Amino acid sequence: MKAIGITKSLPVDDKNCFISFETEKPMPEAKIFWLKFMRFL
Amino acid sequence: MVKIHAVSVNPVDYKVRKNAAKNNELDEPKILGWDAAGVVEAVGSEVSNFKVGDEVYYSGEYKRPGCNAEFQLIDSRIAGHKPSNFSFEEAAAMPLTAITAWEAIFDRLRLQKNGENNKKLLIIGGAGGVGSIGIQIAKKLTNIEVIATASREETSNWCKEMGADLIVNHHDLENEIKKANIENVDYILNFFDTDMHWDAMANLIKPQGHICSIVENKNPLDLNKLKNKSAAFHWEFMFTRSLFKTEDMISQHKILEELRLLFEEGSLKTTINKTFEGLDTQVFREVHELQESGKSIGKNVIKFIS
Missing domain, CATH: 3.90.180.10 (Medium-chain alcohol dehydrogenases, catalytic domain)
Known part of the structure; x- marks a missing residue:
């Protein structure tokens, strides 16, 4: 998924104060359980 | 998710x-x-x-x-x-502003729903996010008189639209309140600058009144200013419950x-x-x-x- 974050504390007038990056979609534990179960099958 | x-x-x-x-x-x-x-x-x-x-x-x-x-x-x-x-x-x-205002009004100041007739609440920073919903919650749910601070025409109009009974300029808070023939207030919610308004809040709070702030102070606050009045000071931080996983x-x-x-x-x-x-x-x-x-x-x- 796409997310906006920071890796450094920069002033707002610095155009790099935010970075856009891709990260894994978070999952509630029920969904993780079912994904593991499906893989097991 | x-x-x-x-x-x-x-x-x-x-x-x-x-x-x-x-x-x-x-x-x-x-x-x-x-x-x-x-x-x-x-x-x-x-x-x-x-x-x-x-x-x-x-x-x-x-x-x-x-x-x-x-x-x-x-x-x-x-x-x-x-x-x-x-x-x-x-x-x-x-969510953040409404929970903050709600907790400040009902959990910290402990205002009673429909039970604050003839009492006065001063909201410092009325046009900000928390102030805007704080004015509405206090007016609609507690029957209290709300005095909000704002310093520009635009922000004064916004506070009136939110339901404030009286708008005063926070640059000369004590005199502004006195000009409105108000001696003191029962409750104060500070949503703007705790250091800047500390003395005014201590002077304006009624004996046994309650002050709540959401803005951390940069310099030490003289709590003794509240002692003779037996006035109380509360913090509100809406992340407290989730931070400490409270019951x-x-x-x-x-x-x-x-x-x-x-x-x-x-x-x-x-x-x-x-x-x-x-x-x-x-x-x-x-x-x-x-x-x-x-x-x-x-x-x-x-x-x-x-």
């Missing part, structure tokens, strides 16, 4: 941006954002108050990844169902549900002022800049999904 449609920006966002990685570069990017509205995509096995497809609004937790992303995991005890008459943008404007953590779900009903019946209205669009770094820069200027009125919202 929530698919996020809209978020709003609060002072906590730029405070964390400016301080979280001041002395070192983070290995993993930190996702900011503590106000969102969206749709539930998946639920954990112990969640009983939400199902997939529910529209929700929430603030989130201080220590967990924020909402400036396509998806977010959120503890169901601190989320509420989105008011059905609100767009995602209107709903995203509300009553679910009360924020209940607050958001109670607020939802008040929004739906039209007793309270959204405090959204400006809407921006896009999960984009430059959009976030623009909104942070506006928020940091201190001139922002109501709430600034960023819409992710059209």
Whole structure:
């Protein structure tokens, strides 16, 4: 998924104060359980 | 897990941006954002108050990844169902400020619903996000007289629109209050600058009155100024319950549900002022800049999904 974050504390007038990056979609534990179960099958 | 449609920006966002990685570069990017509205995509096995497809609004937790992303995991005890008459943008404007104002009014100052006749509440910083909904909650639910501070014509008009009975300029607070023939007030909510207004608050509070602030002080505060009056000072931090996993953590779900009903019946209205669009770094820069200027009125919202 796409997310906006920071890796450094920069002033707002610095155009790099935010970075856009891709990260894994978070999952509630029920969904993780079912994904593991499906893989097991 | 929530698919996020809209978020709003609060002072906590730029405070964390400016301080979280001041002395070192983070290995993993930190996702900011503590106000969102969206749709539930998946639920954990112990969640009983939400199902997939529910529209929700929430603030989130201080220590967990924020909402400036396509998806977010959120503890169901601190989320509420989105008011059905609100767009995602209107709903995203509300959770952090409304929970803060609600907790300050009912949990810290302990005002009674419909029970504050002939009493006065001074709200310092009436046109900001928390002030805007704080004025509405106090007026609609407690019968108290609300005096709000604002210094510009634009912010004074906004406070009147939110329901304030009287507007005073915070640059000369004590004299402004005296000019209005008011000697003292029963309660004070400070949503602006604790250091700047400490002396005025100590002088204006009624004996045995209560002051609550949400803004940390930069210099030591002289609590002795409240001693002869037996006046009380309270902090409000809306992340306390989730930060310490307090036993009553679910009360924020209940607050958001109670607020939802008040929004739906039209007793309270959204405090959204400006809407921006896009999960984009430059959009976030623009909104942070506006928020940091201190001139922002109501709430600034960023819409992710059209």
